[in-house]
Amino acid sequence: MITLNVEKTFGFISKENVNAYEKKVQEAQEMLENGTGEGNDFLGWLHLPSSITQEHLNDLKATAQVLRENCDVVVVAGIGGSYLGARAVIEALSNSFAWLQEKKDSPVILYAGHNIGEDYLYELTEYLKGKKFGVINISKSGTTTETALAFRLLRKQCEDQRGKEMAQKVIVAITDAKKGAARLTADKEGYKSFIIPDNVGGRFSVLTPVGLLPIAVAGYDIEKLVAGAVAMEKACGKDVPFAENPAALYAATRNELYKNGKKIEILVNFNPKLHYVNEWWKQLYGESEGKDNKGIFPAAVDFSTDLHSMGQWIQEGERTIFETVISVEHANHNLLVPSDEENLDGLNYLAGKRVDEVNKMAELGTQLAHVDGGVPNLRLTIPALNEESIGGLLYFFEKACGISGYILGVNPFNQPGVEAYKKNMFALLNKPGYEEASKAIQARL
Ligand code: PA5
Numbered sequence: 001m002i003t004l005n006v007e008k009t010f011g012f013i014s015k016e017n018v019n020a021y022e023k024k025v026q027e028a029q030e031m032l033e034n035g036t037g038e039g040n041d042f043l044g045w046l047h048l049p050s051s052i053t054q055e056h057l058n059d060l061k062a063t064a065q066v067l068r069e070n071c072d073v074v075v076v077a078g079i080g081g082s083y084l085g086a087r088a089v090i091e092a093l094s095n096s097f098a099w100l101q102e103k104k105d106s107p108v109i110l111y112a113g114h115n116i117g118e119d120y121l122y123e124l125t126e127y128l129k130g131k132k133f134g135v136i137n138i139s140k141s142g143t144t145t146e147t148a149l150a151f152r153l154l155r156k157q158c159e160d161q162r163g164k165e166m167a168q169k170v171i172v173a174i175t176d177a178k179k180g181a182a183r184l185t186a187d188k189e190g191y192k193s194f195i196i197p198d199n200v201g202g203r204f205s206v207l208t209p210v211g212l213l214p215i216a217v218a219g220y221d222i223e224k225l226v227a228g229a230v231a232m233e234k235a236c237g238k239d240v241p242f243a244e245n246p247a248a249l250y251a252a253t254r255n256e257l258y259k260n261g262k263k264i265e266i267l268v269n270f271n272p273k274l275h276y277v278n279e280w281w282k283q284l285y286g287e288s289e290g291k292d293n294k295g296i297f298p299a300a301v302d303f304s305t306d307l308h309s310m311g312q313w314i315q316e317g318e319r320t321i322f323e324t325v326i327s328v329e330h331a332n333h334n335l336l337v338p339s340d341e342e343n344l345d346g347l348n349y350l351a352g353k354r355v356d357e358v359n360k361m362a363e364l365g366t367q368l369a370h371v372d373g374g375v376p377n378l379r380l381t382i383p384a385l386n387e388e389s390i391g392g393l394l395y396f397f398e399k400a401c402g403i404s405g406y407i408l409g410v411n412p413f414n415q416p417g418v419e420a421y422k423k424n425m426f427a428l429l430n431k432p433g434y435e436e437a438s439k440a441i442q443a444r445l
Contacts, residue, residue: 142180
């Protein structure tokens with residue numbers, strides 16, 4: 001189970017002031033439960049884990065099996081909430097070098113539709129030449145340009161390479177029940193499809209087919225992932241007392257820090273496999289809280305790697321930051337530092353220790369140094385990198401995000417600011433329907 005320790009924020013903020021959030025947290029919990037807050041049409045994630053049926057999981061697993069049996073590579077096409085959750089889980093659980101191994105137990109999972117890099121897409125399509133590949137096309141709106149463009153390329157290549165019949169088998173759509181181009185194509189072509197519920201926004205959708213299907217294709221146990229989330233749904237429930245409720249405590253502490261000038265939260269991991277959990281978290285908190293000219297800026301680092309790049313800034317730069325560290329209690333493998341007779345590198349003092357013990361001392365040493373340097377520190381501990389822990393971690397962050405956004409006084413479930421760049425891009429590309437905007441934007445150039 002996940003534990004949260006906020007002791008190392010006291011001294012920067014007081015425990016009394018954090019505890020004083022109890023009432024606000026309770027109000028936020030009730031707004032979520034009763035659907036009385038802003039964005040209440042997007043609360044489908046709240047009790048999603050406990051409402052997932054075995055039948056649904058079986059359907060996902062059966063579809064995953066079709067892709068696993070017929071593909072050496074599966075490309076997940078999606079952007080933002082339509083790909084980050086799947087990538088976060090898959091990378092947290094994967095062997096870092098699996099894709100380089102000759103004999104693979106599962107299809108290689110690649111990603112597209114999350115950028116418009118011509119070189120990226122060229123190189124991807126080159127790599128896929130001659131390969132048995134499939135595509136999971138994920139878009140709630142079904143009209144996102146980045147994803148639609150990548151899917152157009154991938155679909156054509158898949159059909160050309162594998163034939164129409166096989167393409168129909170290995171292309172799966174995850175989209176809205178009725179609207180959008182992705183739905184239209186899926187229905188017309190007869191692709192297997194899954195629905196993204198109307199009331200679940202992209203960044204809260206990892207436990208819908210958006211995350212669950214790619215994770216199952218990659219070979220991970222989605223039942224355990226969901227079980228971890230269910231346990232966390234209970235642990236963060238409305239009736240769990242404030243001091244025992246990790247989501248409540250996290251939401252309260254970060255809001256109190258923000259009030260005291262700590263405008264930037266850095267999510268820290270000491271495990272490279274958590275890089276995309278950081279990326280997923282940045283989207284979750286950035287899109288949920290960054291509006292109405294307020295919101296903590298969510299940043300992220302991978303330690304100890306980034307201690308050699310960002311460490312200086314964090315230790316001695318402007319004191320407007322705090323850190324939330326994800327600490328993984330147990331490594332999954334055992335690797336000892338060998339002894340060396342000559343000891344030329346001077347490392348014999350570590351001989352016989354586990355590499356993870358060295359990592360843990362880097363973690364502890366960093367925490368003490370950063371607190372001494374004026375950086376409040378929260379620590380989230382998860383037992384290990386496995387499905388249950390990651391499922392719990394994702395739900396924990398979602399629940400805390402809903403509470404935190406309501407405490408901050410914003411609608412945590414919309415993202416109106418994301419539209420601004422799209423309007424300009426469509427105007428610049430002369431998209432039909434944007435004629436007036438095109439003229440106006442051309443006049444500004
Ligand atoms: O959280 C969100 O709503 C966004 O990040 C979306 O997931 C992202 O823009 C992709 O949208 P869509 O799934 O409609 O293609």
